[in-house]
Amino acid sequence: MCRFIHLSALACSCSVALQSVFDCFFGDEGSELANDIIRGAVPVPSPNVLRSALLRIDLCDVIFQRSSSEKYVTFKYLLADSSPQLGFNFLCVREDSISIPTDIYADPILRAGYDLNKGYSTRVLKLAVLGHGRAS
Numbered sequence: 375m376c377r378f379i380h381l382s383a384l385a386c387s388c389s390v391a392l393q394s395v396f397d398c399f400f401g402d403e404g405s406e407l408a409n410d411i412i413r414g415a416v417p418v419p420s421p422n423v424l425r426s427a428l429l430r431i432d433l434c435d436v437i438f439q440r441s442s443s444e445k446y447v448t449f450k451y452l453l454a455d456s457s458p459q460l461g462f463n464f465l466c467v468r469e470d471s472i473s474i475p476t477d478i479y480a481d482p483i484l485r486a487g488y489d490l491n492k493g494y495s496t497r498v499l500k501l502a503v504l505g506h507g508r509a510s
Contacts, residue, residue, distance in 0.1 A: 446473035446493070456504055463504040470496045
């Protein structure tokens with residue numbers, strides 16, 4: 375079961391934060407994976423490597439989104455919320471999208487019978503900090 379991770383997870387040890395995240399994403403196998411990472415049995419990239427790779431990861435996402443736009447008509451909805459916490463203003467953005475195959479979208483009769491749940495997806499975008507040190 376996925377538990378909501380509060381900002382207090384920042385104050386927790388790395389192992390507790392990893393445990394919560396992996397339980398959320400991987401279910402029962404998440405605990406074992408988190409323990410393997412903490413023990414060093416599973417190598418993970420350092421924060422500096424991930425930070426330097428963010429541009430490449432973002433570019434891959436853009437290319438993927440463009441390639442899927444040829445096959446699907448996609449409607450995107452963004453939900454943004456910011457919350458001042460401990461002198462930081464954290465901006466969270468969630469993107470909900472509904473993708474309908476272009477051949478179904480072109481025909482009004484097929485479009486009316488299309489199950490929107492099949493094309494629904496949601497994702498949480500990267501956490502951003504606004505006005506560092508000036509949040510109230």
